[in-house]
Amino acid sequence: DTGVSQDPRHKITKRGQNVTFRCDPISEHNRLYWYRQTLGQGPEFLTYFQNEAQLEKSRLLSDRFSAERPKGSFSTLEIQRTEQGDSAMYLCASSLDSRGTGGQPQHFGDGTRLSIL
Amino acid sequence: GQQVMQIPQYQHVQEGEDFTTYCNSSTTLSNIQWYKQRPGGHPVFLIQLVKSGEVKKQKRLTFQFGEAKKNSSLHITATQTTDVGTYFCAGRSGTSYGKLTFGQGTILTVHP
Numbered sequence: 259d260t261g262v263s264q265d266p267r268h269k270i271t272k273r274g275q276n277v278t279f280r281c282d283p284i285s286e287h288n289r290l291y292w293y294r295q296t297l298g299q300g301p302e303f304l305t306y307f308q309n310e311a312q313l314e315k316s317r318l319l320s321d322r323f324s325a326e327r328p329k330g331s332f333s334t335l336e337i338q339r340t341e342q343g344d345s346a347m348y349l350c351a352s353s354l355d356s357r358g359t360g361g362q363p364q365h366f367g368d369g370t371r372l373s374i375l
Numbered sequence: 376g377q378q379v380m381q382i383p384q385y386q387h388v389q390e391g392e393d394f395t396t397y398c399n400s401s402t403t404l405s406n407i408q409w410y411k412q413r414p415g416g417h418p419v420f421l422i423q424l425v426k427s428g429e430v431k432k433q434k435r436l437t438f439q440f441g442e443a444k445k446n447s448s449l450h451i452t453a454t455q456t457t458d459v460g461t462y463f464c465a466g467r468s469g470t471s472y473g474k475l476t477f478g479q480g481t482i483l484t485v486h487p
Contacts, residue, residue: 289473300379300463300477301418314473317376349417361406361467363420364475 260284262367264350270373271340278336279370283352290333291364292325293349301349307333308355337372345374377402379466381478389486394451396481398464405469407440407447412480413460421449454485 263282271277283290288309293301304323305315309330322340327333337344348371351364378401388394398407406425410418422431424440424447431438437450447464461482465475 291473291475293477298479300381300465300480301475303474303476306473308473314471316474351418356472360425361408361423361475363408363423364418365420366417368417 262350262352262365264348264367264370266370267368268371268373270375272375273340273342275340276336276338277340277372278334279348279350279372280332280334281350281352281367282332283350284365285331286354287352287365288330288355289353289362290327291351291353292333292335293351295347295349295369296345304335340372340374342374345372347371377466377468377476379464379476379478381464381481383481384479385482385484387484387486388454390456391453394454394458394483396449396462396464396483398447398449398466398478400445400466400476402445402468404444404466406467407444408465408467408475409438409447409449410463410465410477411460412463416460418463451483454483456485456487459483459485 265280291306292304295301307327322338325335347369349369351366353362353364380399408423409421412418428442429440435452439448461480463480465477
């Protein structure tokens with residue numbers, strides 16, 4: 259178990275540029291989640307995948323954000339035309355499939371810290 | 376939409392004192408999870424509660440899920456400096472099988 263891996267660890271970019279982050283989940287996990295976390299707040303759900311299918315997307319998620327998981331393994335999160343308010347830590351997590359009312363523990367990566375100049 | 380609130384936002388204790396954080400959801404939850412995030416780290420899963428009124432213990436940590444499945448608490452007995460970090464509750468509603476809604480967390484500092 260090598261854990262959830264995210265790349266890059268830090269990204270600094272100018273406002274208006276596009277950025278893309280990558281997440282490699284734990285290999286046997288079929289669920290993958292993206293969250294955004296700002297200072298002093300809990301992780302905010304963005305979207306999640308079961309295998310390659312994107313099953314849920316936050317209503318708060320602007321259409322500038324798009325996520326993919328083309329082969330059901332790694333995932334990418336792209337932000338187009340970045341704005342100052344996009345500055346945050348972007349966390350990826352993975353888990354096994356849930357059963358009934360019980361969920362599965364989510365395993366988080368170390369995140370990508372995005373800073374918009 | 377679903378909201379999860381945690382109190383207090385900060386808690387400073389002397390080593391050896393007890394600590395409790397409370398979590399309240401605006402809607403009934405199917406289950407609740409607790410995570411710990413050390414400074415500079417990522418959230419790490421602690422436990423999951425599923426049943427109404429459930430109580431689980433992990434060494435010095437005691438977790439409770441309310442009878443109405445809308446609130447939860449985490450109690451740490453005799454805190455140690457290794458308990459320092461932010462404790463988050465995260466709830467899942469019955470209408471969303473994947474989405475976890477996190478509280479804003481309680482930041483615990485422990486003075487030796």
